[in-house]
Structure formats: structure tokens, C-alpha cells
Amino acid sequence: GAGVSQSPSNKVTEKGKDVELRCDPISGHTALYWYRQRLGQGLEFLIYFQGNSAPDKSGLPSDRFSAERTGESVSTLTIQRTQQEDSAVYLCASSLGWSEYNEQFFGPGTRLTVL
């Protein structure tokens, strides 16, 4: 079956604009994660959704960042008033359940460039 998909693959925006990134997880995966990878750095956890539970937002860097997920399907990550330091690859992953033992399956990422 299809893996995790993300759109757009690339996004160039001007500083101060809002952007919305989309993630389609693997069907049946109840857990969904967003990570960010800035140049030369490791992946940085942003937010995690598990079924209908309240999301874990502990990794969001500022209140300009927000994310939503509809049930166990699509998720959108929104960055308001983008700044140049938001430039990064944004990765989405999904897993079958909440356990730390569940493998996470990653999407191809969205490369965001803020001019």
C-alpha cells in the first residue's frame, strides 16, 4: 500500500506569510508525528497525535506553530508569520500505535524556504 505522503514537496515563501503543510499517514495508523530538520541538525520533534487523545505539543517551538489532525487521517501543520529560521525540511511520520516500540514510517518531507 501507499506510504506516508506529504505536500507540497517544496515551498518557498516570504517572511511574514503563513504556510500550511499537509501529511497523509498510512491508513490504519493511529499515531502521527511532525518533525523538523534544520540544515546540519538532527530531526527535532514538534508534535504528536494519537487517536482521539489530546496531542503532545511539547516540541512546538513557538505559538506561531500549530497542527491539526482529523480523526486518524490527514494532518496539517501551520506556521504563521514565517521567519527565516523556520526554513527546514518538515517530516511527517505515522505508526500503528502509541508504544515506543512501534516503528515510525516517514514521508518524503516538505522543504520550506523562507526568504
Place this chain on the structure above:
Amino acid sequence: AQRVTQPEKLLSVFKGAPVELKCNYSYSGSPELFWYVQYSRQRLQLLLRHISRESIKGFTADLNKGETSFHLKKPFAQEEDSAMYYCALARSGANNLFFGTGTRLTVIP
């Protein structure tokens, strides 16, 4: 707080030589450790996890709690092992991952 350190950004070895990619972690609880790999133009994918105690593509990794390390090893490197390798940690009871900065392995023919 938890932290994963991969001290080598770049590592080059000759084909057939042994390879070891280092990973150290800090976490006060009992972590679950993973190695993820990203081959050229492919997605990040799981290579192996500590809980499985398995060997994947000839790679193994042993959790050393005394040294807080989870180094990835392979006795004979192959050209197809050239990739970016990330060590990652999950805290007990939570499954968002904390990643190291990665090591780019190049296997020289």
C-alpha cells in the same frame, strides 16, 4: 532531559573493512534506542531497534547502559551501506523520537 549524540558527522571506510558508527545518549530512565537510515533519494527508514536484538543487513547494535552507548557495527562494509545514519531514543511510555545529528557513511570501493 534526554539527548542523543553522534560525534562523527562524516565517516569513510573501505569496502570490506569493519565499520562502527557511534551513538551516546543521556536519559535518566530506561530508553528504547533505534537506528534509522536514509539512503540517497529515499525516505528515512528504520534500520534496527534495541528491543528486537536482531541483525539487519549485517548491522548490529548493542545497548551499553554503563557507557550509555548504542553503537552501530558491521564487520564488512559494502558500497550499498553508504547512507546517512541517525541514532534515536524514545522515552519509556512515549514514542516521539529524539534524534542525533546523524553520521554520513561513505564506503569507498
